[in-house]
Amino acid sequence: MSKISRRAFIGVSAAAAAVTVGQMGKSKAVAQQGPAIRVAQTDNVVNLYSSRHYDTDQTLYDSFTAATGVKVNLIEAEADPLIERIKSEGANSPADVLMTVDIGRLWRAEAEGLFQPISSNALNQAIPANLRHPEGLWYGFSKRARVIMYNKSKVNPAQLSTYEALVEPQWQGQILTRSSTNIYSISLVASMLAAHGPQETEAWVRGLVANFARPPEGNDTAQIQACAAGVGSLALANTYYLIRLAKSDTPEDRAVAEQVNIFFPNQRDRGTHVNISGAGVLKTAPNKEAAIRFLEHLATPESQAIFAQGNNEYPVVEGVTLDPILASYGSFKEDPINAAEIGRNSAEALRIMDRAGWK
Numbered sequence: 001m002s003k004i005s006r007r008a009f010i011g012v013s014a015a016a017a018a019v020t021v022g023q024m025g026k027s028k029a030v031a032q033q034g035p036a037i038r039v040a041q042t043d044n045v046v047n048l049y050s051s052r053h054y055d056t057d058q059t060l061y062d063s064f065t066a067a068t069g070v071k072v073n074l075i076e077a078e079a080d081p082l083i084e085r086i087k088s089e090g091a092n093s094p095a096d097v098l099m100t101v102d103i104g105r106l107w108r109a110e111a112e113g114l115f116q117p118i119s120s121n122a123l124n125q126a127i128p129a130n131l132r133h134p135e136g137l138w139y140g141f142s143k144r145a146r147v148i149m150y151n152k153s154k155v156n157p158a159q160l161s162t163y164e165a166l167v168e169p170q171w172q173g174q175i176l177t178r179s180s181t182n183i184y185s186i187s188l189v190a191s192m193l194a195a196h197g198p199q200e201t202e203a204w205v206r207g208l209v210a211n212f213a214r215p216p217e218g219n220d221t222a223q224i225q226a227c228a229a230g231v232g233s234l235a236l237a238n239t240y241y242l243i244r245l246a247k248s249d250t251p252e253d254r255a256v257a258e259q260v261n262i263f264f265p266n267q268r269d270r271g272t273h274v275n276i277s278g279a280g281v282l283k284t285a286p287n288k289e290a291a292i293r294f295l296e297h298l299a300t301p302e303s304q305a306i307f308a309q310g311n312n313e314y315p316v317v318e319g320v321t322l323d324p325i326l327a328s329y330g331s332f333k334e335d336p337i338n339a340a341e342i343g344r345n346s347a348e349a350l351r352i353m354d355r356a357g358w359k
Contacts, residue, residue, distance in 0.1 A: 056310030107343025140276030167207025190345035
């Protein structure tokens with residue numbers, strides 16, 4: 001996941017205040033700026049712009065085509081360039097659906113006025129209310145838990161409890177995490193804002209920064225590797241990164257996974273922070289009905305199993321079997337906050353992180 005520009009993110013927040021929300025086979029390309037050619041409406045195609053970079057997602061598209069006869073044309077790139085492309089294309093955009101990871105990206109597209117509300121009983125019944133926009137602008141289709149990972153030789157899990165407790169003196173020089181510009185970091189702090197408000201959250205961020213093992217660098221895999229190597233004893237990371245290492249063909253990766261375990265924080269109060277990968281129908285979608293059918297397909301038990309097995313994520317639909325290695329780490333209570341609130345808090349979270357020195 002690429003870094004996000006502080007100026008761009010906070011600028012979107014300001015613009016959001018003025019936005020009133022509520023009113024090809026596989027063809028893969030890199031998102032580029034340039035004029036778009038308006039695609040005629042048809043029931044036989046859906047044009048998907050996606051920043052999910054998982055090859056297993058192709059199974060989702062193939063299964064949709066097999067079930068409906070509707071072809072999926074895929075444009076794949078990072079989220080921010082895709083959002084800029086849709087804005088540049090304007091009313092002539094061929095895009096029907098934007099799919100991306102993390103509520104912060106969905107919120108940015110929402111704040112730019114790119115989505116339209118849709119009404120779908122199938123989606124509303126399948127997807128919990130806290131994992132979808134209240135007005136149907138976007139829906140979550142998979143979950144990722146941001147947990148505390150610990151070095152098993154250095155930490156007794158009985159020492160762990162909550163995100164809030166990571167600021168305690170015993171963890172000085174022990175915390176590993178990504179940069180403040182990473183959307184996963186921003187969303188975690190945004191969830192803390194929802195729980196505690198700005199003053200307490202800023203005090204918490206300052207305490208966390210004081211306990212960093214090193215200046216933030218690298219992705220979640222790098223945090224887990226550093227934790228296993230003893231650079232620090234605790235890492236903030238999404239669960240599926242550890243499962244990837246555990247399932248790797250490389251002995252060194254599996255050795256890293258053996259040295260690290262997962263702790264689900266805040267089980268005695270609000271629960272562990274979860275984020276989503278999700279999608280919405282674009283305001284200018286030329287194939288709206290096909291786009292809605294596509295989203296409904298993503299919420300079927302069959303598709304949810306592909307999400308769960310393909311990228312070691314948690315499904316949003318109850319009763320879907322988890323990847324067995326992920327399941328071996330146990331179940332957990334998740335924070336029930338609506339993802340939309342996390343998105344709205346994102347820009348303020350980044351400002352707090354800036355002030356507190358989270359680089």
